[in-house]
Amino acid sequence: MQKVDSFTYTVEPFDDDFTGRLSWGVLGKHVLACAENHAGARGFDRLEKDGHRYLWVLSRVVFEMDEWPRRGETYTISTWVRKYYRFFTDRCFDVANAEGHIIGRVFTIWAMIDSETRRPQALNELFGHTFDPYIEMERPCDIRPFSRIRVAQDAPAAMRQTYYSDIDENNHVNSIRYIEFILDAFPKNMYENREVCRIEMAYNSETYCDEMLQFFMEPAGEEDWHIVIKKGTGETVCHSAVTFKETETNNHKNITENGTD
């Protein structure tokens, strides 16, 4: 079986944000769906063994997007497993535009947890050499490594409750939903002339329905922000780094008056 699977999508009406760019939420959901479909086609999307049920959980993800597909345009997400080690596996993605030009890259680290104990399991014990035929080390996924994220700020910049529609089949807040929460913590006018070109997420603990999340944020350079989400108890939910850049004028829709060229 081939090592890389590719999935082509169209930016349908309402897959975009108010500027007409594919939204981070839809991109993120498709990235997760590609991972699940790729693993499912090879029989390792989930595992039942000796009466235990095991699930993949996303431990870390970093996205870099050079440019964004816009409404009506197609894009193709390709994914493959690069490596596995004792408790984790690295999965890469690239995003190509309609012309086949790579416009984005995604690097993820996953763990497999026991659905009852929620503890990570040794992958070599669960799978033996099952992964070996699928490992693809040659295809590039050149992406700047994870940052060291620290937020000294001790007053939350925002608070937000979790609801039914945030919860996925694993009965916890969906990992991509935190990205939308974080983007929502910036003022909407930040997105008029700027766009988010890189997001890092490191997940620390799960949250459920009806929890109140606190967002601690601070700038970490010209265009970078570091964010930590915590529960009311002080427990850390995730760490994130978000990078903005100026939107190129030819990528604007109705917003041309502040263009840079």
Place this chain on the structure above:
Amino acid sequence: MQKVDSFTYTVEPFDDDFTGRLSWGVLGKHVLACAENHAGARGFDRLEKDGHRYLWVLSRVVFEMDEWPRRGETYTISTWVRKYYRFFTDRCFDVANAEGHIIGRVFTIWAMIDSETRRPQALNELFGHTFDPYIEMERPCDIRPFSRIRVAQDAPAAMRQTYYSDIDENNHVNSIRYIEFILDAFPKNMYENREVCRIEMAYNSETYCDEMLQFFMEPAGEEDWHIVIKKGTGETVCHSAVTFKETETNNHKNITENGTD
């Protein structure tokens, strides 16, 4: 050109809610996308005339779902225009499962507004007889008419802020997003053994980013709820009626202990 267009979708990973059923948010977004794609293919998705730009806005919608596609299953949404009159046009949809059996129906009423004044325009003046060849009156869309929605309750049951990710290309909160907000106003355990089988929405005024919405709710029968969303100013945003029913056991995933057969 044919009168009815059909679009087939698959319930991708994370298109479902925590019970494994296609989520209302994804269904609603696809219904809007089908309307836009059907109108676009016939050249009446939007209009520019005499320096004015006109947009379709959804005035009312009622959805009835007899059963739900589940993750991995395909479903087909078909749409057609049933009628137009001075300021409004009626558009119908049906939803078929993979076997072609109709499992849902959607009835919508749309107005075309001037993008500047936000006022509805006389459709016969804008379009003349442009619609006539596309009117489909024979295909059934049998759906119980709109309810008279009244909520006497004057204390909000919930409050909720609007954010960047709620806003669509029309720069207002997306009409389907209110459905998710309303479903989120019920406790999550309502969805464990029950499902929402009918939703009505009547839209009264737009909301934008960073508004605080108030939800007034009361029961209107065994399985029916009436909901009114208002702004902090007291202005009404929309009226809604939501109907639950018991989920049939063979539609359950992991939740079988309270089944009814």
